[in-house]
Amino acid sequence: MIDEDICMVEMTKFFLTFTQAESCGKCIPCRWGTKQMLDILEDITSGKGRPGDIELLEELAESVKDNSLCGLGQTAPNPVLTSIRYFRDEYEAHINEKRCPALACIELTSYHILPDKCQGCGICLRECPTDAISGGKRMVHVIDQSRCIKCGTCLDVCPPRFGAVVKVSGEEVTVPGEPVPVAAIKASAVASSGSSSNE
Ligand code: SF4
Ligand code: SF4
Ligand code: SF4
Known part of the structure; x- marks a missing residue:
């Protein structure tokens, strides 16, 4: 169950860590794109997020979805896109105010x-x-x-x-x-x- 104690940015990072580790690395969009997204999420949850990160995540996610060869790469960005769509304000709080509304990101x-x-x-x-x-x-x-x-x-x-x-x-x-x-x-x-x- 999702409640206010769960940080959606942190949770998205968790899902992506899993799929990134599963990527076989055969195609570049999946191998490189998931790593890029993970790095950005890591920055955001540790207080190093920058303006433009949300848009960059969306761009990368769409590109990985469209250009990956198998289902893993094609679905890996879904948590990123969904969490941005429904919890954009949480991303903005992390990036602009260096604040984790759920008090979950330890560095914030x-x-x-x-x-x-x-x-x-x-x-x-x-x-x-x-x-x-x-x-x-x-x-x-x-x-x-x-x-x-x-x-x-x-x-x-x-x-x-x-x-x-x-x-x-x-x-x-x-x-x-x-x-x-x-x-x-x-x-x-x-x-x-x-x-x-x-x-
Ligand atoms: S999309 Fe599939 S084939 Fe391509 S790197 Fe990812 S897991 Fe491998
Ligand atoms: S000393 Fe520590 S435990 Fe005791 S009242 Fe103050 S903050 Fe609380
Ligand atoms: S390290 Fe000490 S001061 Fe810091 S949260 Fe733990 S008990 Fe509190």
Whole structure:
């Protein structure tokens, strides 16, 4: 079943990887065209998509369909054409906004700890496999993006009552550069709500 957690660009890449591996290589359109399409899809899902990639994919797909000798090459481009037809907006989000709407393309996603939600319990810090999280008791924890391998463990282990870890794509999340006391974040929230209610 296709739901919103499935990235159609990623799925198309998966199908094409399979048919590309099956290509016997006898005719150039199939051998070369499927490889070209796969390279473009790889770029798009890793945040290196460029304007014009969708049109290029369509051109290549039609050419492979029309010029391949057997059924494999003639049908291999179908997932590309169908997904572009029905999910063009997903392609555009990947290429133009560097955003994967399904949060599935690992290179287009990131994890962050929300300072106003973190209670400094330390669970995520203990469970992170790469020591990417720093913090201390009752300190707002912080993720070092350069060490994060995007395994998602912090999101899984942060207690639901805190819900302090978010996974995003194509969004800026404002977080402190280093751990700060939870009390300081709360005090500043109170101060700013007081000053806005006085306005
Ligand atoms: S279209 Fe068929 S014959 Fe041609 S390279 Fe692909 S698999 Fe081989
Ligand atoms: S996603 Fe994984 S590696 Fe990254 S901070 Fe969370 S637990 Fe650590
Ligand atoms: S992000 Fe969640 S698990 Fe990690 S310290 Fe904050 S509240 Fe605890």
